[in-house]
Amino acid sequence: MLPISFITQLGNLLPPERLLTDPVDCYAYAYDNSRKIFPPGAVAFPITSAEVQGIVALCNGYEIPLTPRGRGTGTSGGSLPEQGGVALSLERMLRIISVDPANRVIVAEPGVLNQSVQDAAKPHGFFWPPDPSSAAYSSIGGNLATSAGGPHAVKYGTTRDHVLGLKAVTGGGELIKTGCYTTKGVVGYDLTRLLIGSEGTLAVITEATLKLTSLPQTRAGLIAYYRDARSCASAIVQIMALPQGPSALEFLDAGSLDLIRRRSPDMLPPNALAMLMIEVDGAFSYIAESRAVILAACRNTGLIHAEEAADASALWRARKTLSPLLRDIAPKKINEDVVVPVSALPEFLDGLAQLSNKYRIANINFGHAGNGNIHVNLLVNPDIADEMDRAERCLNEIFDLVIGLNGTLSGEHGVGSEKRAYIGKEIDAPTLALMKEIKRVFDPRNILNPGKLFP
Numbered sequence: 001m002l003p004i005s006f007i008t009q010l011g012n013l014l015p016p017e018r019l020l021t022d023p024v025d026c027y028a029y030a031y032d033n034s035r036k037i038f039p040p041g042a043v044a045f046p047i048t049s050a051e052v053q054g055i056v057a058l059c060n061g062y063e064i065p066l067t068p069r070g071r072g073t074g075t076s077g078g079s080l081p082e083q084g085g086v087a088l089s090l091e092r093m094l095r096i097i098s099v100d101p102a103n104r105v106i107v108a109e110p111g112v113l114n115q116s117v118q119d120a121a122k123p124h125g126f127f128w129p130p131d132p133s134s135a136a137y138s139s140i141g142g143n144l145a146t147s148a149g150g151p152h153a154v155k156y157g158t159t160r161d162h163v164l165g166l167k168a169v170t171g172g173g174e175l176i177k178t179g180c181y182t183t184k185g186v187v188g189y190d191l192t193r194l195l196i197g198s199e200g201t202l203a204v205i206t207e208a209t210l211k212l213t214s215l216p217q218t219r220a221g222l223i224a225y226y227r228d229a230r231s232c233a234s235a236i237v238q239i240m241a242l243p244q245g246p247s248a249l250e251f252l253d254a255g256s257l258d259l260i261r262r263r264s265p266d267m268l269p270p271n272a273l274a275m276l277m278i279e280v281d282g283a284f285s286y287i288a289e290s291r292a293v294i295l296a297a298c299r300n301t302g303l304i305h306a307e308e309a310a311d312a313s314a315l316w317r318a319r320k321t322l323s324p325l326l327r328d329i330a331p332k333k334i335n336e337d338v339v340v341p342v343s344a345l346p347e348f349l350d351g352l353a354q355l356s357n358k359y360r361i362a363n364i365n366f367g368h369a370g371n372g373n374i375h376v377n378l379l380v381n382p383d384i385a386d387e388m389d390r391a392e393r394c395l396n397e398i399f400d401l402v403i404g405l406n407g408t409l410s411g412e413h414g415v416g417s418e419k420r421a422y423i424g425k426e427i428d429a430p431t432l433a434l435m436k437e438i439k440r441v442f443d444p445r446n447i448l449n450p451g452k453l454f455p
């Protein structure tokens, strides 16, 4: 329960239509795509940086937890108000402040949807490269706070690579300005990159200067079907070693293909047990050459066949729905987004199959293979205690396998609450201690998303 005097003062900062305190209304802000539920005591909808500052100052005074929230599509529990307090919904900070083609920049508030940025950039011949599958309904603030990435990260990188500067309110209540408006700039520490991916634990992002990229002249698709996952993984290694890299390279395992067959029985060859969806982009003159060399790299003894896909849109749609479709076949999925170096993918996929057998836990794996980023989904029934126990032990060994292969525990979803128990596997004690010190400097009273990220 929040103190009455606190609610009264919050009410002095925001008009009634931008503050929820009724528990029934607040419940809509209690969950994210981790499917856990932690209701906040109030939900605040600021529309200016000054209002954000006022709310942060008030929460500091009362030491009330404050959880920034975009659209709640995150899968790691980042926007869950685990310790109650206030959910700070940035969804009404919706202005695209400027579109500046000469400087290849868009300045936007955090509540703007990723897709709205793409729509604003396109008429000028540009796009903003971060392209999570949730682009139509996730916010720029959420994308920044998780350093989101999607299929095109293999060529263009993730959110961290496409932001010039930020305005943000620290946990201490200071409005800070990081980075600059230009594509070159080395004055001071790079706080922009520090805040990106910090999952709302250091500061609330209130404005972002986004760096745009020219739209490619054209795109072309290739599809390759394999008899087994290992030969498919070997092809990935060959493709990524080429100078003519793809603009997207997605891997689907046998379980993923079965999921697609359930909806579209005739879409895939019956004997395919793994598949690559490949895209190349660039100038018309470049496409034919890059497609030919990539096609050659796809060929190995496990290849069933590879084909040019003039219109692969139905398959891309199917790929994007894989994650929600998993709920059709299991009551619960433990959904990870680990990354290993591309050259280690064959060994990693073999290891996953062995662990799945050892612990008798079904898994379905797909993902952004060109980055070595695989969505590992352990399919379980939460009502069977023994199965949940085996799944936990299986997951623990999967993380050990990833770290042993020089990989990382999360490529795009972040740590949030879901992975915080494991981050000591990846980050050593002195580095973790330095991170906690940084958190203390930004957020001395530990009000911003408390308890997240750290074990």
Ligand SMILES: Cc1cc2nc3c(=O)[nH]c(=O)nc-3n(C[C@H](O)[C@H](O)[C@H](O)COP(=O)(O)OP(=O)(O)OC[C@H]3O[C@@H](n4cnc5c(N)ncnc54)[C@H](O)[C@@H]3O)c2cc1C
Pocket (backbone or CB within 6 Å): 032, 033, 067, 068, 069, 070, 071, 072, 073, 074, 075, 077, 078, 079, 090, 110, 131, 132, 133, 134, 137, 138, 139, 140, 141, 142, 143, 144, 145, 146, 147, 148, 149, 150, 151, 199, 200, 201, 203, 204, 205, 206, 323, 324, 412, 413, 416, 449
């Ligand atoms: C179907 C589906 C597909 C997805 N596909 C992808 C994908 O391809 N790639 C990918 O990277 N992710 C993907 N995601 C995950 C999710 O969409 C991303 O993490 C997205 O960036 C979250 O945006 P959001 O607005 O929903 O943020 P939320 O979930 O509301 O918040 C995410 C985190 O950001 C913090 N935060 C939000 N706004 C701010 C702010 N203004 N200042 C400071 N902190 C803030 C929150 O505290 C939280 O820690 C997918 C999710 C779904 C449901």
